[in-house]
Amino acid sequence: MSDVLQKIEDAKRDALEALAGACDLGVLEKVRIEFLGTRGRLTELARSLGSLPPAERPAAGQAANRAKAEVAGAHKAALGSLPSKKTGPPALDVTLPGRAPGRGHEHVVGRTMDEICQCFAKLGFSIALGPEVETDYYNFEALNFPADHPARDMQDTLFVGDKLLLRTHTSPVQIRTMEKNRPPVWIVAPGKTYRRDDDVTHSPMFCQVEGLAVDKGITMADLKGVLTAFAADFFSPGTKIRLRPSFFPFTEPSAEVDIACVLCGGRGCRLCKETGWLELLGSGMVDPALYGFVGYDPSEVSGFAFGIGVDRAAMLKYGISNIRHLYEGDLRFLRQF
Ligand code: FA5
Numbered sequence: 001m002s003d004v005l006q007k008i009e010d011a012k013r014d015a016l017e018a019l020a021g022a023c024d025l026g027v028l029e030k031v032r033i034e035f036l037g038t039r040g041r042l043t044e045l046a047r048s049l050g051s052l053p054p055a056e057r058p059a060a061g062q063a064a065n066r067a068k069a070e071v072a073g074a075h076k077a078a079l080g081s082l083p084s085k086k087t088g089p090p091a092l093d094v095t096l097p098g099r100a101p102g103r104g105h106e107h108v109v110g111r112t113m114d115e116i117c118q119c120f121a122k123l124g125f126s127i128a129l130g131p132e133v134e135t136d137y138y139n140f141e142a143l144n145f146p147a148d149h150p151a152r153d154m155q156d157t158l159f160v161g162d163k164l165l166l167r168t169h170t171s172p173v174q175i176r177t178m179e180k181n182r183p184p185v186w187i188v189a190p191g192k193t194y195r196r197d198d199d200v201t202h203s204p205m206f207c208q209v210e211g212l213a214v215d216k217g218i219t220m221a222d223l224k225g226v227l228t229a230f231a232a233d234f235f236s237p238g239t240k241i242r243l244r245p246s247f248f249p250f251t252e253p254s255a256e257v258d259i260a261c262v263l264c265g266g267r268g269c270r271l272c273k274e275t276g277w278l279e280l281l282g283s284g285m286v287d288p289a290l291y292g293f294v295g296y297d298p299s300e301v302s303g304f305a306f307g308i309g310v311d312r313a314a315m316l317k318y319g320i321s322n323i324r325h326l327y328e329g330d331l332r333f334l335r336q337f
Contacts, residue, residue, distance in 0.1 A: 011041040012067040024091045108337040112314040116209045119233040120188045128187040130173035136163040138172035142293040143250040151249045156196035166194035170210035178294035183301045184215035200322045207310035214303030223304035251284025281308040
């Protein structure tokens with residue numbers, strides 16, 4: 001056999017062996033290119049036949065064409081025998097990087113609640129919790145809301161049974177904590193609260209963080225000092241607060257607490273309606289009448305309490321104009337935090 005015929009035979013044998021061992025599309029394509037591509041072994045051999053003596057060319061040409069046809073046929077057959085999308089599972093490429101599962105993160109309201117609690121933990125407060133389904137006694141009566149008193153209308157209540165309701169604020173935790181502990185008491189109580197409320201700044205379910213400090217010699221200056229430290233830590237250093245006279249049945253005196261507008265710093269803008277201030281929470285000195293419900297001696301101790309709207313705090317901190325964004329579950333919104 002002439003040298004070139006031998007080379008054609010060798011190339012054909014190598015190609016058929018490689019095709020027999022190929023188990024996926026990628027390998028098959030590599031073999032096709034190696035032997036039948038424009039620079040493939042069989043293609044180059046066929047191209048080189050022009051340099052043979054004329055007498056040898058016809059036999060070599062026929063051998064080259066037969067070899068190419070045989071390899072092309074084997075390649076086609078091997079392609080057909082691969083598992084297709086219709087007939088079997090797709091070939092698994094174990095070398096591809098895996099697909100990582102999507103990672104979630106804490107909801108902005110939960111995170112804000114944690115941040116608020118952290119600020120007070122640094123000041124020595126510990127955490128207390130209470131039930132969301134509450135009795136009339138803890139939600140109203142022991143907080144000095146007499147039955148049929150108009151102050152109960154301040155909070156539109158959702159009742160779930162006779163004298164059983166969804167707590168309208170976290171203040172019942174004040175009573176539950178004082179019942180179980182002797183003074184001194186320094187606690188914050190985070191949690192969900194419910195009211196018949198629904199507009200751009202009010203939601204039927206919202207969150208509060210209650211604060212209560214009962215100890216010897218506590219004054220309104222302590223309340224102001226603690227809340228000033230909180231505003232500086234939670235919003236930014238130097239954030240000013242102001243106390244405005246208000247009314248709650250369970251505190252005397254009572255105060256609404258505003259912070260200097262986070263947008264204009266107090267100069268006046270659309271967010272603060274040109275007042276320079278934004279309302280954040282309710283607070284006051286614990287009304288001594290409450291001590292009668294929990295067995296504390298009002299001549300021994302005094303205290304302050306406050307209730308922060310967590311949703312309101314998050315809206316002020318992040319410039320959110322509509323409270324509903326917090327609860328619609330729209331990932332485009334939530335992923336910003
Ligand atoms: C109270 O709930 C009092 N328990 C707070 C308190 C505690 C006063 C201890 C004194 C001592 P008020 O109803 O103002 O107060 O609510 C407190 C805060 O909760 C408000 O400033 C507001 O930020 C938030 N809030 C009230 N209602 C809603 C609502 N429907 N949606 C979202 N936030 C609300």
